[in-house]
Amino acid sequence: MPAPPIREKLAILADAAKYDASCASSGADRRNSLKSGGIGSTEATGICHAYAPDGRCISLLKVLLTNFCIYDCAYCINRSSSNVRRARFSIDEVVKLTLDFYRRNYIEGLFLSSGVIRSPDETMAEIVEVARRLRLENSFGGYIHLKTIPEASQELIEQAGLYADRLSINVELPTDEGVMRLAPEKRPQTIRRSMAGLREKLEAAAEPTLRTKKRSRFAPGGQSTQMIVGADTTPDATILKTSARLYGSYRLRRVYYSAFSPIPDSSAALPSMKPPLMREHRLYQADWMMRFYGFDQREILAGRPDGMLDLAIDPKLAWALDHRTIFPVDVNRAPRELLLRVPGLGTKAVKRVLASRVHRRLRLEDVGRVCQSIAAVRPFIVAEGWSPGGALDSERLRETVAPKAKQLELF
Amino acid sequence: MAIAAARLATRHTVRLASQTDFAGWREAARTLALNGVDPADISWTVEGHDANDLFAEPAQLPAVPADAELRVPRRFVDLAEAVICHSDPARFGFLYRILWRLQREPHLLSVATDPDVRRLEEMEKSVRRDIHKMRAFVRFRRIADEAGERFVAWFEPAHFIVERNAPFFVRRFTGMRWTILTPQATADWDGTNLAIGPGASKSDAPAEDAAEELWRTYFRSIFNPARLKVKAMTAEMPKKYWRNLPEASLIPDLIAGAEKSAREMIERMPTMPAPHHQTVQAKHWKNRPEESETDGAAAASVAELRKAAAGCRRCPLWRDATQTVFGEGPENARVVFVGEQPGDQEDIAGKPFVGPAGRLFDAIIEDAGIDRATTYVTNAVKHFKFEPRGKRRIHARPNAGEIEACRWWIDHELTLIRPDLVVALGATAAQSLLGKAVPITKMRGQTVTREDGLKVFLTVHPSYLLRLPDEAKAAERGRFLADLKAVKGLMG
Ligand code: SF4
Numbered sequence: 001m002p003a004p005p006i007r008e009k010l011a012i013l014a015d016a017a018k019y020d021a022s023c024a025s026s027g028a029d030r031r032n033s034l035k036s037g038g039i040g041s042t043e044a045t046g047i048c049h050a051y052a053p054d055g056r057c058i059s060l061l062k063v064l065l066t067n068f069c070i071y072d073c074a075y076c077i078n079r080s081s082s083n084v085r086r087a088r089f090s091i092d093e094v095v096k097l098t099l100d101f102y103r104r105n106y107i108e109g110l111f112l113s114s115g116v117i118r119s120p121d122e123t124m125a126e127i128v129e130v131a132r133r134l135r136l137e138n139s140f141g142g143y144i145h146l147k148t149i150p151e152a153s154q155e156l157i158e159q160a161g162l163y164a165d166r167l168s169i170n171v172e173l174p175t176d177e178g179v180m181r182l183a184p185e186k187r188p189q190t191i192r193r194s195m196a197g198l199r200e201k202l203e204a205a206a207e208p209t210l211r212t213k214k215r216s217r218f219a220p221g222g223q224s225t226q227m228i229v230g231a232d233t234t235p236d237a238t239i240l241k242t243s244a245r246l247y248g249s250y251r252l253r254r255v256y257y258s259a260f261s262p263i264p265d266s267s268a269a270l271p272s273m274k275p276p277l278m279r280e281h282r283l284y285q286a287d288w289m290m291r292f293y294g295f296d297q298r299e300i301l302a303g304r305p306d307g308m309l310d311l312a313i314d315p316k317l318a319w320a321l322d323h324r325t326i327f328p329v330d331v332n333r334a335p336r337e338l339l340l341r342v343p344g345l346g347t348k349a350v351k352r353v354l355a356s357r358v359h360r361r362l363r364l365e366d367v368g369r370v371c372q373s374i375a376a377v378r379p380f381i382v383a384e385g386w387s388p389g390g391a392l393d394s395e396r397l398r399e400t401v402a403p404k405a406k407q408l409e410l411f
Numbered sequence: 412m413a414i415a416a417a418r419l420a421t422r423h424t425v426r427l428a429s430q431t432d433f434a435g436w437r438e439a440a441r442t443l444a445l446n447g448v449d450p451a452d453i454s455w456t457v458e459g460h461d462a463n464d465l466f467a468e469p470a471q472l473p474a475v476p477a478d479a480e481l482r483v484p485r486r487f488v489d490l491a492e493a494v495i496c497h498s499d500p501a502r503f504g505f506l507y508r509i510l511w512r513l514q515r516e517p518h519l520l521s522v523a524t525d526p527d528v529r530r531l532e533e534m535e536k537s538v539r540r541d542i543h544k545m546r547a548f549v550r551f552r553r554i555a556d557e558a559g560e561r562f563v564a565w566f567e568p569a570h571f572i573v574e575r576n577a578p579f580f581v582r583r584f585t586g587m588r589w590t591i592l593t594p595q596a597t598a599d600w601d602g603t604n605l606a607i608g609p610g611a612s613k614s615d616a617p618a619e620d621a622a623e624e625l626w627r628t629y630f631r632s633i634f635n636p637a638r639l640k641v642k643a644m645t646a647e648m649p650k651k652y653w654r655n656l657p658e659a660s661l662i663p664d665l666i667a668g669a670e671k672s673a674r675e676m677i678e679r680m681p682t683m684p685a686p687h688h689q690t691v692q693a694k695h696w697k698n699r700p701e702e703s704e705t706d707g708a709a710a711a712s713v714a715e716l717r718k719a720a721a722g723c724r725r726c727p728l729w730r731d732a733t734q735t736v737f738g739e740g741p742e743n744a745r746v747v748f749v750g751e752q753p754g755d756q757e758d759i760a761g762k763p764f765v766g767p768a769g770r771l772f773d774a775i776i777e778d779a780g781i782d783r784a785t786t787y788v789t790n791a792v793k794h795f796k797f798e799p800r801g802k803r804r805i806h807a808r809p810n811a812g813e814i815e816a817c818r819w820w821i822d823h824e825l826t827l828i829r830p831d832l833v834v835a836l837g838a839t840a841a842q843s844l845l846g847k848a849v850p851i852t853k854m855r856g857q858t859v860t861r862e863d864g865l866k867v868f869l870t871v872h873p874s875y876l877l878r879l880p881d882e883a884k885a886a887e888r889g890r891f892l893a894d895l896k897a898v899k900g901l902m903g
Contacts, residue, residue, distance in 0.1 A: 007624070010632070011628050014629050015632040032582035032585070033585035033586060034585050036585070036586075037585055039583065039586045050548075050648065051643070052634040052635075054635050054640055054643075054644070055647075057647070061629065080687070080691045080692070083685045101626065104550060104620065104626070105549050185695075193733060196733045245799050247801065248802060249759075251802050261635055266679070272678075275638055355522075355523060356525075362524060369524050
């Protein structure tokens with residue numbers, strides 16, 4: 001059988017990669033090509049070069065090296081029992097495609113993953129070789145994200161970190177039981193130990209060595225992970241608990257939540273439905289609360305006996321409605337931590353409030369200029385000449401501040 | 412940067428050399444501000460764009476008073492350099508007004524709630540966004556010319572950003588020859604030099620590039636029809652950019668077909684496993700060694716015991732930790748040190764006593780003259796118990812139930828090693844070894860003989876020293892060292 005033309009391979013191997021949520025190209029060190037005379041640069045934040053109609057950013061060429069796989073994970077389109085069409089790129093094909101796309105400014109770089117063929121080490125070695133050829137043979141300075149195969153050898157991981165900006169290992173599902181049920185060949189223990197191994201290497205590289213006083217290079221963009229949401233019955237409380245554990249344990253830059261999406265030729269073990277996009281969105285908001293607003297994972301869901309985030313309103317607003325006694329917060333006096341708990345005030349708005357109030361007493365319209373919507377913030381704050389009065393105790397507060405039902409429809 | 416100003420009664424007209432003539436604006440603004448000219452008395456125009464002032468004869472700006480100084484925050488200069496690129500014709504006067512106000516309100520820029528500051532920041536943001544979108548949406552097409560290959564793009568920015576943005580493209584595409592054509596200006600890089608030229612028109616740009624078909628294939632394939640979210644797309648990739656994006660022509664069809672594709676994915680019944688599936692299963696997974704599921708009771712060596720403990724589920728602590736951290740050291744050790752539980756670093760490394768407390772412990776037993784290589788170190792509880800706090804983990808004390816569950820392992824370790832002496836480091840270890848809570852600070856330095864004859868020496872955990880303030884630390888270190896010297900004595 002002749003090998004399919006490159007275009008067909010690209011169609012198959014991009015399709016095979018599209019269920020992976022992470023596409024970020026941030027966190028790399030700053031680089032440019034002025035010295036090397038090659039191509040490629042990375043700046044503080046990555047660039048989204050296009051958006052697909054699913055609203056997701058296209059920043060990297062996200063493909064699999066091959067979608068042949070010896071694993072049989074029920075949720076994955078590439079599992080060995082799936083009847084999907086298979087293809088395999090050669091190393092040079094991926095290198096060329098990356099460079100061709102990059103030169104035309106379509107992408108920030110490459111996100112390379114692969115089905116596991118023959119053995120984890122053989123597969124990982126090919127992934128690393130793509131990155132090596134890009135960096136060393138083509139002076140490529142763009143972003144490279146490599147998916148790490150948990151069972152691969154330490155030497156290969158070491159090399160991957162030398163060329164890649166970011167490495168990631170997917171925890172796949174929020175609980176070990178889920179992994180064992182839906183990905184029977186995967187070992188949650190091994191996945192954790194690999195993430196721990198990455199953290200060790202990342203920390204070791206961040207320490208300047210005694211002799212050269214320089215840091216060694218190991219994935220300056222850190223590590224991230226992804227878990228699928230909605231493939232089993234795990235409640236949001238457990239998902240957030242897992243995230244909190246992952247952030248704390250392995251110093252992840254990001255945990256990505258991927259609403260389980262139906263796949264063609266799906267496994268009978270899985271729900272057949274549209275992906276729970278609103279749930280995914282609420283989880284990202286809750287994740288944000290943990291990372292930037294100082295909420296503990298347990299606080300976020302304290303008022304929800306079923307352990308599920310309210311789909312109708314933002315979890316920060318839900319928390320505020322459940323904790324009305326701490327409000328209203330005085331924007332002219334309250335400490336940063338408290339301001340961050342006000343629904344509608346983000347980190348930037350809080351920063352501006354803090355900087356401005358040194359110079360003048362803030363009125364409601366002042367706050368209105370630094371936040372998205374003063375209507376959402378108003379009931380929860382006191383400002384010069386403004387107090388919410390009885391609004392906070394009102395039975396109808398939720399209706400006043402919650403977005404109208406129409407805006408909730410995602411479809 | 413020719414600056415010409417005309418004086419009409421009290422009015423001043425400044426004519427800038429170009430739309431982005433920051434140096435010209437700066438010098439005029441400085442001069443005018445130092446002369447105390449009110450913002451309302453100045454008109455700002457750009458060479459070639461000042462139809463209204465054609466009759467105005469350019470005149471000199473007033474002279475700058477001797478040793479007059481004008482100070483502004485650095486941030487204002489940064490903001491002004493960006494805002495100069497904005498397409499709003501009122502920007503020059505607006506920037507002057509801010510400069511004017513800064514002389515009276517030096518902290519103005521920190522007052523993010525001030526309407527002028529808001530507007531300034533909004534304008535800067537709009538320029539920044541345009542710059543960002545240009546970096547995102549420029550699409551080069553490859554052409555071949557006499558000198559080899561060249562990449563050419565046509566782009567339509569909203570503001571006057573080409574010159575400001577060109578260095579980015581130089582940094583990124585150093586090794587290419589490229590040209591970006593826009594209606595206002597052209598940036599050209601020949602591999603060594605950057606040249607900014609006059610505007611161009613779309614017909615100057617090449618028409619096709621073979622790679623675009625591959626790019627469209629990618630765009631089509633990476634889209635998941637089950638997640639259609641058109642608004643999220645257009646918010647970030649507004650339609651005004653579409654006409655210059657090769658992939659955008661696909662969007663209407665992808666949207667129209669999404670519902671049907673998604674329904675088909677959902678409705679398509681699971682089929683029979685692919686033919687090669689059985690072969691793969693037989694070849695790779697049939698004879699895979701299972702992780703040990705024994706409870707270790709029959710283990711004949713510490714190595715076997717360690718293996719069994721790797722899969723331990725006797726208490727819930729395995730759930731959040733990375734791995735079981737088992738004891739380490741020679742099987743014929745005469746003394747066994749028992750700590751509380753692995754900490755953050757032990758959990759990551761999978762080895763006991765490697766974190767800060769472990770390093771302190773190493774240093775002190777060396778001082779006590781004990782050779783660590785002859786000792787066995789382990790913990791009462793083998794999984795790390797913690798509370799996550801952002802990017803860190805805060806140690807949590809194991810409870811009685813967890814200590815009891817994990818005694819299974821320490822008991823077996825001791826049975827296999829049969830040491831002369833066990834040293835309990837801290838209350839948890841003492842509780843595990845003696846089966847009950849003991850007041851460790853009161854009993855430290857004592858040796859308790861268990862019913863089975865095992866001698867247990869009691870002392871504190873080295874992490875206790877780490878938590879003390881510096882003055883107290885030295886004294887406590889001394890006491891701990893004395894305890895370990897006593898251990899050395901007992902070892903004979
Ligand atoms: S702490 Fe001890 S008893 Fe609990 S699971 Fe871990 S090894 Fe088993």
